[in-house]
Amino acid sequence: MRVVIVGAGILGLSTAWALARAGHEPVLLERGPIPNPLASSHDRHRAIRVTYGAEHGYARMVLDAFAAWERLWADLGARHLVETGQLVLGPPDEPWIEDSLASLDRLGVAYEPLDRTGLARRFPHVRIPADHAAWFVGRAGALLADRICADLAGWLRARNVELHEHAPVVELLPDRPAVRLEDGRLVAGDALLLAAGAWTTGLVPALADRLRPSRQTVVYVRPPAAFDAAWRDGPLLTHKDTRTGFLFYALPAVAGVAAKLGDHKFTLGGDPDADRTPLPEEVGAILALARHTLAEAERYEVLEPRTCFYTVTEDERFLAERVGRAVVVSACSGHGFKFGALTGEWTAELLVGRLEFEAYRRWLAGGG
Numbered sequence: 001m002r003v004v005i006v007g008a009g010i011l012g013l014s015t016a017w018a019l020a021r022a023g024h025e026p027v028l029l030e031r032g033p034i035p036n037p038l039a040s041s042h043d044r045h046r047a048i049r050v051t052y053g054a055e056h057g058y059a060r061m062v063l064d065a066f067a068a069w070e071r072l073w074a075d076l077g078a079r080h081l082v083e084t085g086q087l088v089l090g091p092p093d094e095p096w097i098e099d100s101l102a103s104l105d106r107l108g109v110a111y112e113p114l115d116r117t118g119l120a121r122r123f124p125h126v127r128i129p130a131d132h133a134a135w136f137v138g139r140a141g142a143l144l145a146d147r148i149c150a151d152l153a154g155w156l157r158a159r160n161v162e163l164h165e166h167a168p169v170v171e172l173l174p175d176r177p178a179v180r181l182e183d184g185r186l187v188a189g190d191a192l193l194l195a196a197g198a199w200t201t202g203l204v205p206a207l208a209d210r211l212r213p214s215r216q217t218v219v220y221v222r223p224p225a226a227f228d229a230a231w232r233d234g235p236l237l238t239h240k241d242t243r244t245g246f247l248f249y250a251l252p253a254v255a256g257v258a259a260k261l262g263d264h265k266f267t268l269g270g271d272p273d274a275d276r277t278p279l280p281e282e283v284g285a286i287l288a289l290a291r292h293t294l295a296e297a298e299r300y301e302v303l304e305p306r307t308c309f310y311t312v313t314e315d316e317r318f319l320a321e322r323v324g325r326a327v328v329v330s331a332c333s334g335h336g337f338k339f340g341a342l343t344g345e346w347t348a349e350l351l352v353g354r355l356e357f358e359a360y361r362r363w364l365a366g367g368g
């Protein structure tokens with residue numbers, strides 16, 4: 001089958017991978033270069049973790065996602081996952097943590113509570129409030145996102161898959177199904193996937209009330225030298241207190257990539273095509289959060305702040321819609337990268353008619 005895919009982020013690329021390895025003919029159309037540095041998928045690393053609060057369906061999917069990444073590594077001949085574990089921090093009765101641990105128990109995923117002595121000894125760069133606690137979960141890591149996207153594009157090119165860079169789609173013709181490019185050309189196929197990330201509603205305005213672009217800031221930092229070793233191949237950090245709306249995270253300095261700090265609070269604003277220069281107050285807000293989690297946080301040097309866009313749904317579940325014969329998918333809300341290879345496989349099955357749409361939609365929304 002010839003399948004037209006709009007958007008070459010992780011969703012478009014991995015769906016093309018799954019289609020091509022099954023003998024189909026994907027055609028990728030991307031408004032910028034492939035990979036596009038403006039895509040949500042473009043960053044040095046992205047977290048993969050099984051802790052998912054009450055969203056047990058997504059926790060279970062993460063285990064399938066690990067297996068799907070292994071299939072991708074085998075094809076790429078490179079393993080772009082650094083297993084780091086995750087340090088979960090927060091009040092002992094934090095509901096998200098209680099639910100996450102219950103989910104890990106059901107899935108048989110090991111974790112260990114750390115007392116304050118153990119925390120200080122193993123993770124000297126972490127310093128949390130006296131009434132917060134810590135757990136270490138071994139099954140977590142950092143996916144080297146930009147290397148994954150670049151290698152996927154290379155794998156597709158090597159198999160002569162049609163990748164069209166700088167080919168913005170300006171109109172969906174979902175009943176054919178086909179799309180119109182900015183230069184007027186029509187590109188048609190047997191199936192059509194819109195995987196356009198934060199730009200989706202430009203082509204499907206009817207989704208504007210359900211899919212909201214959200215400008216987010218991350219900050220790459222250099223820790224004080226005394227903590228170098230702790231950050232190098234250290235764990236992901238997730239520090240959460242839902243009573244106060246606090247959610248700080250950090251990715252370690254792995255594979256030559258600097259440590260990265262961020263938060264999971266949606267701004268629900270901004271235009272992905274506007275100036276992306278991070279504002280001092282955006283950077284300042286992340287550094288202020290870090291002071292609740294990191295020892296000597298004021299001594300961290302900012303190397304590079306970055307602006308990136310989430311595409312957020314109200315309940316943070318991934319969205320799939322049919323528009324005529326086209327399928328629109330947004331697997332984001334700030335947590336979609338970890339499922340990349342797996343989502344590609346499921347989306348390919350849907351597009352070639354081997355999976356019912358409702359079953360796919362339920363699965364994508366974390367419903368199993």
Ligand SMILES: Cc1cc2nc3c(=O)[nH]c(=O)nc-3n(C[C@H](O)[C@H](O)[C@H](O)COP(=O)(O)OP(=O)(O)OC[C@H]3O[C@@H](n4cnc5c(N)ncnc54)[C@H](O)[C@@H]3O)c2cc1C
Binds near residue numbers: 048
């Ligand atoms: C700051 C930040 C931190 C995150 N952290 C994590 C994390 O730790 N773990 C995790 O699992 N997930 C994380 N995510 C979420 C994850 O990155 C996204 O879920 C995922 O990358 C979405 O991929 P996508 O392919 O759907 O969209 P995108 O990567 O945005 O790809 C969409 C592509 O479509 C192209 N396009 C758009 N419109 C058109 C058009 N009209 N014509 C042609 N091409 C078009 C765009 O140029 C783009 O390349 C994070 C996201 C952000 C922003």
